[in-house]
Amino acid sequence: MKEKETITMTKEEIRRLKIINELVDKKINGPRASIELNLSVRQVRRIKSRFLLSGPKGIIHRGRGRSSNRSMNKDKENIIRYLINNKYSYFGPTLASEYLLKHDQISVSKETLRLMMIKEGVWIPKKKRQAYHHEWRQRRDRYGEMQQFDGSYHKWFGEKESCLLLSIDDATGKISHGVFDKNEGIIAVFKFWIRYIEKNGIPKSIYLDKFSTYKINHKNAEDNKDMITQFQRASKEVGIEMIVANSPEAKGRIERGNKTLQDRLVKALKFHRITSIEEANKYLEEQFIPEFNEKFAVVPKNKENVHKAIDDGVDIEDVFSIKNQRVVCNDYTVRFENNYFQLEQTQPTT
Structure with missing residues (x-):
């Protein structure tokens, strides 16, 4: 006597067996069975053939109990686990996936890596934040039409805080220039834009915040147009339009x-x-910015570059320097920061 065999089936497979039995008994036809099972007629024919050949076992998915074709090799998995614990423990899954491919020649998807890092305890999954609707401003059309500029204070390297001065082109999303400095003061900002203009040319406009380096935020400044900052004065001299954002979200x-x-x-x-x-x-100029732009930059609507060349005879370092107006006294002296400077009576004309 043939021994009975126990078959474990899911609820869905039991339902499928019932429908295939009805098909075999000709209570329903192939098209009707395909609708009931949400499968194509061709798939139903194959399942029916397996059922006639193997009985109820033919209904069970053939992949059950077998390892996935996409399962990771154990040796590879162990290497990745070692690296994320010892070399990339402070990385997130996306960046770790990129570095594993670039520096260790190991290809693994960021989602697979995320699950591994959670299991190893080196990554804590973030809760999804409630989505708020913000009206997106359309990108400018051409490269150089608008540069978004800001300074970011952070412990970028080591234990001391420094400031990253950064400009991002609005049309392409490219980092057009970046430099670390001690602060976001006028001298650091002037050095930044001198280098930017020497490298790229003069942009049409700069979009920035209300920081005092860029704009006088005194109530009198609205009525007195002569009250401008050194940066406003220098930008005006070379024809750069300054656009001031009213909130951080505006220059997102x-x-x-x-x-x-x-x-x-x-x-x-x-x-x-x-x-x-x-x-x-x-590192920022020679390696990070080129790699960042290659990965994240987009193609602008118009491929025209609207940066202007520096006009002949214009000394860009002279324009982006601190200038102050002083009155010459009757004795040909000038007072500046509580110091007196004697001028010669005969002055060259300009």
């Missing part, structure tokens, strides 16, 4: 860029063991 591209860099750039600097501002600026 540069704000999101800074947030991204506070993750990616900080980890990259730590990974390369960079601890000085000189090394950081060298």
Whole structure:
């Protein structure tokens, strides 16, 4: 006597068996069975053939009990686990996936890596935030039409806080220039834009915040148009339009860029063991910015570059320098910061 065999089936497979039995008994036809099972007629024919050949076992999915074709090799899994615990423990899944491919020649999806990192306890899943609707401003059409500019204070490398001055092109999303400095003061900002203009040319406009380096935020400034900052004066001299944002959300591209860099750039600097501002600026310009732009930049609507060349005879370092007006006294002296400077009676004409 043939021994009875026990078959374990899910509720869905039991339902499928019932429908296939009805099909075999000709209570329903193939098209009707396909509708009931939500399968094509061709798939129903194959299941029916397996049922006639193997009985109820033919209904069970043939992949049950077998390892997935996409399952990871154990040796590879162990190597990845070692690396995420010892080399990339401070990375997020997306960045760790990129670095594993680039530096260790190991290809693994960020989702697979995320699950592994959660299991290893090196990544805590984030709760989804409630989505708020913000009206997105359309990108400008051409490269150089608008540069979003900001300074971001952070512990970028080492234990001391420094400031990353950054400009992002509105049309392409490219980092057009970036440099680390001690602060976002006028001298640091002037040095930034001198280098930017030497490298790219003069942009049409700059979109920035109400920080005092860029705009006088005194109530009298609304009525007295002569009350302008050094940066406003220099921008006006070279024909750059200054656009001031009323909130951080208004210049979201540069704000999101800074947030991204506070993750990616900080980890990259730590990974390369960079601890000085000189090394950081060298890495930023020569390696990080080109790689970032290659990954995240978009194609503008219009491929025209609207940066202007510096006019002949214009000394850009002279324009972006601190200038103050003073009155010459009757004795040909000028007072500046509580110091007196004697001028010669005969002055060259300009």
